[in-house]
Amino acid sequence: MKRATFLSVLVAGMALSLVSTGCKHPNVGVTTIPAARTAPPPKPSGPLANQGGGQNVAPVNPGPSGTMPTNETANTKPMTDIQPGGGEQGNIGDIEGMTPDTNHFAGQTVHFDFDSFVVKSSEHSKVEAVGDELKVKAETKLMIDGHCDERGTEEYNRALGERRALALREYLVRYGIAPERVFTRSFGEDQPVDPGHTDEAWAKNRRGEFILLLPKQ
Amino acid sequence: MSLSLVRPLLTAVALLTLAAALGAQDDEHITIKETVTGTVPPILITLAGYSGEAATVLKFDLYVSGFKIVGESESPQYELKGANNDQVEGRLTDAINKSVKFAKAFSGGTTRSQAHALANAVIEAVTGAHGVAGTKVAFKVKTGAAGGVGEIYVADYDGYNATAVTHDGAIVASPSWVPGRRALYYNTYKFGNPDIILHDLNTGTRSVVARYGGSNISPAASPDGRQVAMILSKGGSPDLYVANADGSGLRQLTRTKEDESSPCWSPDGRWICFATRMDGRRVLAKVSAEGGPIQRITANLGINPTEPDWSPDGKQIAFTSQAGKFFRICVVPAQGGDARILVDGEDPAWAPNSRTLIFNHMVGGRQVLSLLDVPTKQNKDVPQTVGDSSQPSWAK
Secondary structure: OHHHHHHHHHHHHHHHHOOOOOOOOEEEEEOOOOOOOOOOOOOOHHHHOOOOOOOOOOOOOOOOOOOOOOOOOOOOOOOHHOOOHHHOOOOHHHHHOOEEEEOOOHHEEOOOOOOOOOOOOOHHHHHHHHHHHHHHOOEEEEEEEEEOOOOOOHHHHHHHHHHHHHHHHHHHHHHOOOOOHEEEEEOOOOOOOOOOHHHHHHHHHEEEEEEEEEOOO | HHHHHHHHHHHHHHHHHHHHHHHOOOOHHOOOOHHHHOOOOOOOEEOOOOOOHHHHHOOOOOOOEEEEEEEEHHOOEEEEEEEEEEEEEEEEOOOOOOOOOOOOOEEOOHHHHHHHHHHHHHHHHHHHOOOOOOOOEEEEEEEEEHHEEEEEEEEOOOOOOOOOOOOOOOOOEEEEEEEOEEEEEEEOOOOOOOOOEEEEEEOOOOOEEEOOOOOOEEEEEEOOOOOEEEEOOOOOOOOEEEEEOOOOOOOOOOOOOOOEEEEEEOOOOOOEEEEEEOOEEEEEEEOOOOOOOEEEEEEEOOEEEEEEEOOOOOOOOEEEEEEEEEEEEEEOOOOEEEEEEEEEOOEEEEOOOOOOEEEEEOOEEEEEEEEOOOOOOOEEOOOOOOEEEEEEEEEE
């Protein structure tokens, strides 16, 4: 191709690519949401591998350290048997009539990074403290509530909050808690602890809360 | 001139050329400013003889359907001349073709409903498509009480005649109309858990569709009303499921470690589009309603897409792009391609005409419903608001 033609094609190509930035808003100050931070993947195996649907199942999320929680004395389940999110949940009917105690684990609220459901290593001891209590109080069950900050749409946040609660459920099931004792629900962005619009407020709102469920009297 | 004007400018040039070739409208009415704001210029029309509420309704209805009300001095192609004494009536004339398109009068009901009917008559006579003036929408209203509680409301598409259809004082979310029926699916926390229920608005009967362990969220009625798609986490991850309209016959369509959200159906009922993550990036995807592999829908330049809605004519998918704290309504061809930003806002829902979108955006600290005509990008907030309103669904 002649040089002049080549250059004009190149310029046209560049102009075309610049023109088609229709959706990239020219406003400054727009922050691209970083990809959610998940653990560096250990290779999945067994039921954790691709379960069809044409979608690669991301590997189990044991925390950024990539290692399993060590306090597994009561846990006889091998790692490959733990399903994502702790597997199937029990029936809601099983907890109807139980009394919720929202104060018991108030000190164990777990916080999450933006757009992430990774249970950070700094939070592990809190989850394990919940697990230890549940092992002692064998007659109780647990509800885990997942929450988000306001920087997602309502339905996106409703799903993300659930993903956070499920990550905590999975941790507890690995820790040896029977999956039928642990339930999850998401409140999306509906119930912030801090209504502010600052990084501090948002950090407080991205959380999982543990609610002890006491048997009917 | 900035590069972002190049493409719409090319469109303007094309339109001018076309207009000259047809010997149609005056060139000076197709201004660059108007074409830059949309891909199609608005249809110019003059109104004469209307006052008060009838005039206000006519102007709003026509504007959000792609018309622009101008003065006679601008010599528009169309004129609607009439009155609103004890009935709303009008005669639509076409100055180019020198014809009377219709002469109609509407009585009964209210002034608003008569004016809506006249607006629809204009829209149909000019564009050939059914108007959507006065059609119904459902949405969520946060009452401001602690805990994020709210109620589901139904109203005219302009916010008038709003009625609460729930009185539970619970968290509610994502209403979805059942096509052809006065019934809604929605998510409620009334029973202590995020559950999906079906609410017959005629009888007031409510039935539980999904109350599994975990969260049951984001219901979407199928176009034939016989099935419902939803996001359930009972299997350990928020996945896409489909069931019969009453919740029986549950089938799981996705089985991923990621969180699927916001399902919507293709108008032929064959596909379900939803938001998910693939290869570390937030994307739109679709899966056959019968089950099968997940296919990504490319939406170039539509950052972090969520809350998709498929147009009734099957051609476009509207969605919310999340970029930091900015939310933007975008559209992309249904087969994938380049996304177009339309306006700031969240949670778009298509009208039956496949050109008007309803969505919500923040005004003065609360969410307000707003209407957008996609081809002209003409946009107006609904004139009547009910507190903090979001998550609209358009009745079909």
